[in-house]
Amino acid sequence: MKLYRDFRSQDEIDAQYNAGSNVPDFADWMAWYQRSSEQVRAELPHAQHRFGPTVSEYAEVYPAAQPASPVAVFIHGGYWRAGAASDFSFVAAGLHARGFCVVVSNYALCPQVSVDEITRQSRALIAWLYQHAAQFNGDRDNIVAIGHSAGGQQVGMLLATDWQTNYQLPADTITAAVPISGVFDLHPLRYSYLQPTLSLSHETICRQSPQHLAVQSPARVLVCVGALESDEFQRQSQQYWQWCLDQALEAELWQQPDCHHFNAIEGLHQADSELLDRIVALLH
Numbered sequence: 180m181k182l183y184r185d186f187r188s189q190d191e192i193d194a195q196y197n198a199g200s201n202v203p204d205f206a207d208w209m210a211w212y213q214r215s216s217e218q219v220r221a222e223l224p225h226a227q228h229r230f231g232p233t234v235s236e237y238a239e240v241y242p243a244a245q246p247a248s249p250v251a252v253f254i255h256g257g258y259w260r261a262g263a264a265s266d267f268s269f270v271a272a273g274l275h276a277r278g279f280c281v282v283v284s285n286y287a288l289c290p291q292v293s294v295d296e297i298t299r300q301s302r303a304l305i306a307w308l309y310q311h312a313a314q315f316n317g318d319r320d321n322i323v324a325i326g327h328s329a330g331g332q333q334v335g336m337l338l339a340t341d342w343q344t345n346y347q348l349p350a351d352t353i354t355a356a357v358p359i360s361g362v363f364d365l366h367p368l369r370y371s372y373l374q375p376t377l378s379l380s381h382e383t384i385c386r387q388s389p390q391h392l393a394v395q396s397p398a399r400v401l402v403c404v405g406a407l408e409s410d411e412f413q414r415q416s417q418q419y420w421q422w423c424l425d426q427a428l429e430a431e432l433w434q435q436p437d438c439h440h441f442n443a444i445e446g447l448h449q450a451d452s453e454l455l456d457r458i459v460a461l462l463h
Contacts, residue, residue: 183367192371195411196362198328198440208441215448216268223275225268230307235287236300238308239264241271243280243316249354249462250308250317251279253447256328256360258368259297260289260376269448270325276450277459280317282308284330289377294365294387298336305337305353306346321462323355324398327444331361335389335419338396353396355461359403360412360443363390363419367411390419393426399461400430403454405438412440433457 186192199205225241243249251274255267264285271281286300305322312319326334334356342348362368365384368377385391400423404416416432423430435443435454446454 182370186367186370189370189372192367195409196367196371196373198360198409198412201409202439202441205441212266212269215272216266219268219272219448220265223271225271228311231300231303233287233300235285236303237264237285238304239268239271239283239285240315241275241281241283242314243275243278245278246313246316247318248278248280248316249321249323250282250312250315250319251458252282252284252304252308252322252324254284254286254301254324254326254330254333256326256330257288258373258377259294259329260373262288267327270444272448273450273452273455274447274458277455279323280312280315282315294377294379294383298333298387301333301337302340302346305340305342306348309348309352320349321354322352323357323458323461324353325357325359325447325458326361327359328361328440331358332363332365332387332389334358335361335363335392336387338394338398338400338423339389339392341395350395351397353398355399355401355458356396357401357403357458357461358416358419360405360408360440361402361416361419362412363415363422364388390415390422394423394428398428400428401457401461402430402432403443404432404434405440405443406434406436407439408443431457 342352402420420432446452
């Protein structure tokens with residue numbers, strides 16, 4: 180019996196989707212994330228700002244040096260069950276150096292909340308930011324949403340948001356989107372090691388899989404995936420890129436050379452990286 184596509188067992192699915200087990204120096208990268216994040220917080224002016232009523236709804240905001248600068252919102256990964264904004268502060272270094280106001284999102288985690296609730300929080304952050312961007316030298320009409328892994332799914336959900344109907348915001352509230360190593364079809368995760376924590380129902384999967392939801396935002400999209408990632412991560416990004424093209428979006432797929440799941444966002448820390456060059460190009 181097939182569980183998903185040609186996969187017949189949880190072990191087969193886990194082998195594709197347990198990104199940490201596929202990267203031998205995974206622990207070293209986690210240590211680098213935290214060490215680099217501490218350094219960035221020590222060097223760049225920033226503050227935490229609450230955007231919603233619950234304890235976890237806050238963001239680290241790094242104001243831009245110049246008024247009316249583009250805004251980069253980063254949504255971290257961790258399969259919706261791990262991580263915090265403070266683990267990913269390092270992404271602000273390169274983005275800020277390239278002239279962005281940088282917003283690193285924090286959100287509640289499964290199993291305390293559902294993936295549906297995490298998406299609500301991500302949308303609430305964008306709505307709050309649209310109203311407050313100018314306080315941080317940000318241009319609310321120039322917001323790029325960047326997300327890694329589970330954060331990539333969240334970026335897809337932001338593109339699937341009807342901003343006009345549900346938030347009374349412009350349809351193009353998201354100017355550009357950069358999902359990096361994302362999961363856009365959640366179906367296989369129901370049969371994975373993650374299910375006891377995520378508790379994915381069929382209904383949740385249908386609501387939270389950007390691969391199957393109409394795109395509402397006319398954003399420019401850069402779908403990124405590491406060349407060293409598993410076949411399934413490659414396929415997920417390739418199919419989501421095609422999904423964006425099918426809905427007449429301006430979309431590009433970039434397979435990052437020599438990158439696995441965890442160094443695929445290292446370029447956000449480096450002002451002169453090709454990743455940042457490509458992100459900046461989206462805004463022109």
